[in-house]
Amino acid sequence: MKEYERKGLLERVNREAATVGADIPEEIEIQEESIDLQSFVFEIKRRETVPPGERDRVERAKRNLRRERLERLELIEENEVSYAEGERLAASIIGIDRALEALEGLGATDxxxxxxxxxxxxxxxxxxxxxxxxxxxxxxxxxxxxxx
The missing domain is CATH 1.20.5 (Single alpha-helices involved in coiled-coils or other helix-helix interfaces)
Structure with a gap:
């Protein structure tokens, strides 16, 4: 991938409004494990507040999503990937950000x-x-x- 293409992809994923209109991926692979991300987020968001028993699960999911986002971002920043692979990674990062935004809004109970x-x-x-x-x-x- 050319340097200007890499910079364009990085700018796109770091843009403040990148997640506007973006969908949460139906499924995502994190640490070689496939996760039904969209159904997980919708299941948790359906409730007004996160029950105490689910709070650890949600926090663990957010940590894993942040870690995966960072790893994918570093692939674009540091490794030699094709532009097509960079596009795929950028789209997945934006989807992860969308899921994180949805989950972050649940944490506040007061x-x-x-x-x-x-x-x-x-x-x-x-x-x-x-x-x-x-x-x-x-x-x-x-x-x-x-x-x-």
């Missing part, structure tokens, strides 16, 4: 927790904006990502 989550999200957006405005977004490579 106004204080929700306020803290919103504050964290605002801080991340502000840091991305500052890095971009100051020309430090890197456009690729591990040094260009903000890690919190």
């Amino acid at each position: 106004p204080e927790t929700e306020a803290k989550r919103q504050e964290t999200a605002d801080r991340k957006r502000w840091m991305r904006f500052l890095k971009k405005a100051l020309g430090r977004d890197g456009g690729g490579g591990a040094g260009g990502r903000t890690r919190f």
